[in-house]
Amino acid sequence: MNVDESEKIIAWGVRTNTDLTEGKGEEYFEIFCRLKETAIRLGHKRYIMGSDCPIEQVTLHKINNKWYGPVRVNYGNNQDIALNNARLKYEDTISKMMEAGIDEQTINNFVDYDLVKKGLK
Secondary structure, eight states: OOOOTTSEEEEEEEEEESOTTTSOSOEEEEEEESSHHHHHHHTTTOSGGGOOOOEEEEEEEEETTEEEOOOOOOOOOHHHHHHHHHHHHHHHHHHHHHHTTOOHHHHHHHHHHHHHHTTOO
């Protein structure tokens, strides 16, 4: 990835909260604007209990013709983590079956049978 330092701007970030009732949630940037006036207008009454959103300066970088800056990353809940772990085990098992010389059709038959048995197909 090549970051061209000339493709860097100072913008205005409009913050919000995942809990607009009490503000007990996570803060994140909802909107980025080139002009402070635009950020103020777009953040008007969109924050906790209908108040105005906090506005702050942020640096955005242009990489491969797309802008990047501060972001909020969702890590997933316990169910997402369990499904992710199950998927990784499944993919590892399929890979080992292929390495052992089991042909793709046999693997597909096995997977189809398992789904039918569980009532998922």
